[in-house]
Amino acid sequence: MLRPWPILLALALPAAATTTNHDHNHSNICQTLAHHHPHLPLTLPSSPLYPTHNTYWSARQTALHPACFVSPTSTAEVAQTIRFLTTHRAPFSVKGGGHTAFEGGSNADDGGVTIDLVGLNSVVVSGDRGTVSVGAGNRWINVSEVLDPLGLAVVAGRSSTVGVSGLALGGGISYFSGGRGWACDNVRRYEVVLASGEVVEASVEENADLYWALRGGGGSSFGVVTRFDLVAFEQGELWASSRVYPGAATNRTLIPLMHELLVKGLAEDHAAHTYFVMTYAAELGGYVVLSDEFHATHSDLASPPEVFAGFHDAALPTLSINTRLSNVSRLSRDIEQAPGLRQTWWVTSVAATATPDLLLDIVPLWEEYVARLIAAAAADNSTVSPFLIYHPISSNILEAMQVNGGNALGLKPEDGPLMIVQLTLSWTSTGMDEAVETGSKELIDKINALADSRGESSKNGYIYMNYAGKTQDVFAGYGKQSHAKLRHVAKKYDPRGELRDLWKGYFKV
Numbered sequence: 001m002l003r004p005w006p007i008l009l010a011l012a013l014p015a016a017a018t019t020t021n022h023d024h025n026h027s028n029i030c031q032t033l034a035h036h037h038p039h040l041p042l043t044l045p046s047s048p049l050y051p052t053h054n055t056y057w058s059a060r061q062t063a064l065h066p067a068c069f070v071s072p073t074s075t076a077e078v079a080q081t082i083r084f085l086t087t088h089r090a091p092f093s094v095k096g097g098g099h100t101a102f103e104g105g106s107n108a109d110d111g112g113v114t115i116d117l118v119g120l121n122s123v124v125v126s127g128d129r130g131t132v133s134v135g136a137g138n139r140w141i142n143v144s145e146v147l148d149p150l151g152l153a154v155v156a157g158r159s160s161t162v163g164v165s166g167l168a169l170g171g172g173i174s175y176f177s178g179g180r181g182w183a184c185d186n187v188r189r190y191e192v193v194l195a196s197g198e199v200v201e202a203s204v205e206e207n208a209d210l211y212w213a214l215r216g217g218g219g220s221s222f223g224v225v226t227r228f229d230l231v232a233f234e235q236g237e238l239w240a241s242s243r244v245y246p247g248a249a250t251n252r253t254l255i256p257l258m259h260e261l262l263v264k265g266l267a268e269d270h271a272a273h274t275y276f277v278m279t280y281a282a283e284l285g286g287y288v289v290l291s292d293e294f295h296a297t298h299s300d301l302a303s304p305p306e307v308f309a310g311f312h313d314a315a316l317p318t319l320s321i322n323t324r325l326s327n328v329s330r331l332s333r334d335i336e337q338a339p340g341l342r343q344t345w346w347v348t349s350v351a352a353t354a355t356p357d358l359l360l361d362i363v364p365l366w367e368e369y370v371a372r373l374i375a376a377a378a379a380d381n382s383t384v385s386p387f388l389i390y391h392p393i394s395s396n397i398l399e400a401m402q403v404n405g406g407n408a409l410g411l412k413p414e415d416g417p418l419m420i421v422q423l424t425l426s427w428t429s430t431g432m433d434e435a436v437e438t439g440s441k442e443l444i445d446k447i448n449a450l451a452d453s454r455g456e457s458s459k460n461g462y463i464y465m466n467y468a469g470k471t472q473d474v475f476a477g478y479g480k481q482s483h484a485k486l487r488h489v490a491k492k493y494d495p496r497g498e499l500r501d502l503w504k505g506y507f508k509v
C-alpha cells in the first residue's frame with residue numbers, strides 16, 4: 001500500500017577525569033560522568049525527559065537507546081563532556097536537529113552517550129545586522145523567527161525543524177543558494193570543541209584549514225561546533241509556487257524545462273531557486289510531479305518570474321497550484337515533513353548533458369523500482385512513500401561556492417552544472433528495511449552507470465553528504481584532492497583519532 005497523497009504536499013571540564021582509559025563498562029559511563037560532573041544536565045532512561053531527547057525525525061534513529069543523553073547549556077559544558085568521553089574512551093554521538101534518516105546517524109547505541117545540543121539555543125543578531133550568531137542546537141525555524149520580523153535572512157535550510165548544525169556542516173541547499181552558494185559558504189566563523197576539549201575559533205583568519213574543512217566536511221571528524229556566525233542580509237517576502245502535475249506524460253515536457261533551468265535559466269537569474277519531485281500517488285491516478293519554485297525578489301502574484309514561465313504554460317495540465325508571497329518561516333513550515341516514519345535517503349549527481357535525455361532516462365529506472373517497492377509493501381502489509389527529487393546545482397551556485405578559498409565539497413565551476421538526484425523513501429514496517437536499503441543502492445548504482453555510459457563528463461557521482469545513504473562512500477565523491485586535505489585536517493585537530501574511533505555512526509573522512 002502506498003502512503004496517502006498529502007505527504008507530497010508536506011514536502012512542498014575543569015580538570016580531566018582521573019579514571020584510567022579502557023577500564024569502563026559502557027553501561028556505567030553515565031554514572032561515572034554524573035559522579036565527575038554532577039552539574040552537567042544528564043538524562044537517564046528512567047527519566048520522563050528521556051523520550052523527549054530520544055525524539056528524532058526518522059523512527060530508525062528513535063529505535064536506538066543510548067545509555068543517557070547529556071544536554072550541555074554552554075560551550076564549557078560541551079568541552080567538559082567531550083574531554084570526559086575521550087578520556088574514558090566512551091562511544092558517543094552528537095544530536096543537532098536529529099534529522100539524519102538512518103539509525104545511529106546522530107544517536108548512540110550499545111551503551112553509548114548522546115550529546116543533545118538542544119540547550120545551545122541562542123540566536124543573536126549583530127549590531128550592524130551583518131551577522132547572526134547561532135547556537136548549535138537550533139533548528140532553522142528558531143533562526144528565521146528572529147530574522148523575519150527584522151527583514152533579514154540567512155542562507156538556511158528550507159524546512160523548519162531541520163538542525164542548523166548538520167545542514168550547515170554537510171553543505172546546505174537554500175532558497176538563497178543561487179546568488180550566495182550553500183549554507184556552508186555563508187558561515188563567517190565557527191566556535192568548535194576539539195577532541196581534547198580545547199575550544200577554538202575557525203574563520204578565514206584563524207585556523208583557516210579547520211574553517212575550510214567544516215564547510216562541507218561534516219562535524220564528526222573535526223569537533224563539536226558550538227556556535228555558527230552566519231552572514232545575514234536584507235530580505236523581504238519570497239515569491240513561491242508549488243505546482244503539481246499528473247506525472248508520466250508531463251515528464252516529457254517538464255524534465256526538458258528543468259534541464260533548461262539547470263543549464264541556462266538559473267544561471268541567468270540568481271534570485272531563483274527550484275527543485276523537482278516525482279512520486280507515485282494511487283489516489284491521484286499514479287505518477288505525479290511537483291515543481292517547487294522560489295524567487296527572492298519577485299513580488300507579482302499575477303505573473304511568474306520569467307525564469308519559471310515554461311512551468312506556468314496554461315496548456316500544461318495541473319492537479320494543484322499554490323502560489324504565494326511568504327516569509328521564510330511560513331515557507332519552511334509548508335515544506336516540513338512530519339517525523340515518526342522509517343526513512344532512507346540516497347543520492348548521486350549527474351553532470352548536465354547537452355540534451356535532457358539523461359534526466360529523462362533515469363525515470364524508467366525509478367519507476368521500475370517503485371513497482372518493486374509497491375509489491376514489497378503489499379506483501380509486508382506496510383506502506384511506502386517513494387520520491388525522486390532533482391536539485392539543480394547550476395553554474396552560478398558553483399561559482400558562489402568558491403568564496404573564502406572554496407569549501408570542502410570538491411566542486412569547481414568547470415565541473416558543472418550538476419543535477420543532484422535524490423531518492424527518499426519512508427515506510428512503516430521494519431520488515432521492509434532490507435529490501436529498501438538494497439533496492440535503493442541498486443537504483444543509485446544504475447543511475448551512476450547510466451550517466452557514465454553517456455560519457456559526457458567525468459564529474460558524475462558527487463555525493464551530497466546530507467542526502468546520503470548510510471553505506472555510501474561520501475568522500476570518494478569529493479575527489480582525491482579534497483578528501484586527502486580533509487584527512488590531513490582531521491589528523492591535525494584530532495591527532496589521537498579519538499573522534500574517529502569514538503564518535504559513532506556518520507561519514508568519517
Ligand SMILES: Cc1cc2nc3c(=O)[nH]c(=O)nc-3n(C[C@H](O)[C@H](O)[C@H](O)COP(=O)(O)OP(=O)(O)OC[C@H]3O[C@@H](n4cnc5c(N)ncnc54)[C@H](O)[C@@H]3O)c2cc1C
Nearest residue numbers: 096097098099100106158163165166167172173219225506
Ligand atoms: C525534512 C527534511 C528537510 C531537509 N531539507 C534540507 C534542505 O532544504 N537543504 C539541505 O541541504 N538539506 C536538507 N535536509 C537534509 C539535512 O541537511 C540533513 O539531514 C542534516 O544532517 C540535518 O541536520 P541535523 O542537525 O538536523 O541532523 P543530525 O542528525 O542531528 O546531525 C547530522 C550529523 O551532524 C553531526 N552534528 C550535529 N550537530 C553537530 C555539531 N554541532 N558539531 C559537529 N557535528 C554535529 C551529527 O552527529 C550527525 O553526524 C533535510 C532533511 C530533512 C529530514
